[in-house]
Amino acid sequence: MKILHIAAHLGGGVGKAHAEITACDRGDIRRHFALLEEPRDRRFADAIIAAGATIEIISDPARLVVLAADADIVQVEWWNHPRLYAALCVAALPPARIVFWCHISGLFAPFLPSGLKAVGNAFVATSSCSLPEGETPRCKAIGSGFGFAVAPDAEPxxxxxxxxxxxxxxxxxxxxxxxxxxxxxxxxxxxxxxxxxxxxxxxxxxxxxxxxxxxxxxxxxxxxxxxxxxxxxxxxxxxxxxxxxxxxxxxxxxxxxxxxxxxxxxxxxxxxxxxxxxxxxxxxxxxxxxxxxxxxxxxxxxxxxxxxxxxxxxxxxxxxxRRPAHSADAFARLYDRVLCEAPGLVDFPALLGSGPVEWFLSTQAPHRDGWPTLLATKPWASTSTESKGSLSHFRGVFPDDPDLARL
Missing domain, CATH: 3.40.50.2000 (Glycogen Phosphorylase B;)
Incomplete structure (x- = not known):
């Protein structure tokens, strides 16, 4: 069972979660991570490789097409990273069984793009708080935060x-x-x-x-x-x-x-x-x-x-x-179900937008009908310019985009 993970990077909580889950994987699961930028800190990437997965850095979207065509399941590690939007919208992935694992709550800015939960084969949240409507067969909550192992008789x-x-x-x-x-x-x-x-x-x-x-x-x-x-x-x-x-x-x-x-x-x-x-x-x-x-x-x-x-x-x-084995088991069961479904196409430009400005605005309002108000009020102007997924982050990735410059 070949799982292709498309991720911006493997830092922080995302890298830690995958390092621990991969170490608990069922024997038939093989994971390959396509990263959209070089890791700044290789601790978790190295732990993932040590656990049996493989990693490569992707600079050409055409390489994603090849990898997706060879995979049984494509798992998109979702958060509002500008490189992820660009890769998905430019690559034109072939028909694939697609699972989204969402690493933000989506309850507040950054929001989830409208319709994300409805496309692909499954949407997985990292917390039940992201599924106020409750779980369904295709929308699940699988945790990515794990506690330390302690002895059964350990004192608090x-x-x-x-x-x-x-x-x-x-x-x-x-x-x-x-x-x-x-x-x-x-x-x-x-x-x-x-x-x-x-x-x-x-x-x-x-x-x-x-x-x-x-x-x-x-x-x-x-x-x-x-x-x-x-x-x-x-x-x-x-x-x-x-x-x-x-x-x-x-x-x-x-x-x-x-x-x-x-x-x-x-x-x-x-x-x-x-x-x-x-x-x-x-x-x-x-x-x-x-x-x-x-x-x-x-x-x-x-x-x-x-x-x-x-x-x-x-x-x-x-x-x-909150143990990694629980999440590894939950994903294995999800993969078994998804493998029984036919691959399908996701029109990412229609889902996410046609360029960097639309990609950024989709993180600031849950629906596109809210964009006129956003453009009038610019609420992001009062937030940290250094934060992940901020306007500054998008401009850093797309420095020559004239629409971002005007925004």
Whole structure:
């Protein structure tokens, strides 16, 4: 069974997910990854090769046509990367059995192109939050975020470090809730002083660093920078303060799943993605707003003995539901079904648009009838110019496109 994966790259969560799934694959599955740009970090690409898959970098769309014709199934690793739009619209793939694995929620910008769930042979979300209409035989949720393997009799980390609070992940308000430092400022535990350690790369002059410095209680925050060993960083925590922007783009939330798998008690906001991972009062705490999160943090610091059962429950839940073998098995069953179907054509230019401007605008509104409003208001002008899938990213890939320049 030959699976061709078309992916922009294998960095971050996508690369990690495939490295772990490939290592658990059924014996008859052979994966080949066609990457649209050179990997900046080869850790996961090398792990995928070590697990038995093959990888090549594609510079000519005609090569995708050859690879797709030879594959039993073509799996498109979907997110709003400009090179992915260009490759699919230019290559003119032959009839193929096509599976989309979507690595963004699609609930907010970046949106999914209208009609993406209806084309090809299957649409797979990485979180059930992306399928508010529920699962169907052709629309499934298969997770891409996996916990760490721990011994069955391991104690939860919160027992060892009940007052150690931290965050690990993207240290940028493109992902974090802008009020996260307000929550830390407002928390008033009677048990005394505390601090929150943020693990993740940042620049000293970015918005997060400035917001931390402007706190009333700036001594409560430590920006530790990049964590070369995420597991080691997490094992020093007992409480995971993971307050994300309500419109964040994530689904897998590897850091949250990994923290819970170690028995660290999460405090999150009531966003669709986090709600699909954390069960309030059982495996962690899902709070409605920043003020409630501050109160929950203070309560957790004052009641360390009450957190042990929650840490145990988080460990068991992640072991039961967030393991790579589960996703490998789910994909194998999906592939078996898709192989029984006939290959078909997908008209990608009709689905995605005729060029870079239309490709970009499709990420900013769920339907094309919303584009006139977008062009009048330009909401992307207030977002980070460095973020993935941003207008700046599209212009970097298509520097000579005059329509993008006008936009």
């Amino acid at each position: 980390a919160v027992q060892r470090n009940p007052r150690a609070v931290g965050y690990l992940g993207t240290v940028d308000f493109a992902k974090m809730h802008p009020g996260i430092f307000d929550a830390i400022d407002a928390a008033a535990p009677v048990s005394g002083a505390f601090s929150v350690t943020f693990h993740g790369g940042f620049t000293p002059d970015n918005a997060v660093a400035r917001a931390a410095a402007a706190m009333r209680n700036s001594d409560r925050v430590r920006l530790a920078g990049h964590a070369p060993d995420p597991r080691a960083a997490l094992e020093g925590l007992g409480i995971f303060l993971y307050l994300l922007d309500p419109c964040h783009y994530g689904t897998a939330e590897n850091a949250l799943v990994e923290a819970m798998s170690l028995g660290i008690v999460p405090i999150v906001l009531d966003n669709p993605c986090e709600r699909a991972i954390v069960e309030h009062g059982v495996t962690g705490f899902v709070e409605p707003d920043i003020a409630a999160a501050a109160r929950r943090l203070a309560w957790a610091l004052d009641h360390p003995d009450a957190l042990s059962a929650t840490g145990h429950a988080a460990m068991r839940a992640m072991d039961r539901t």
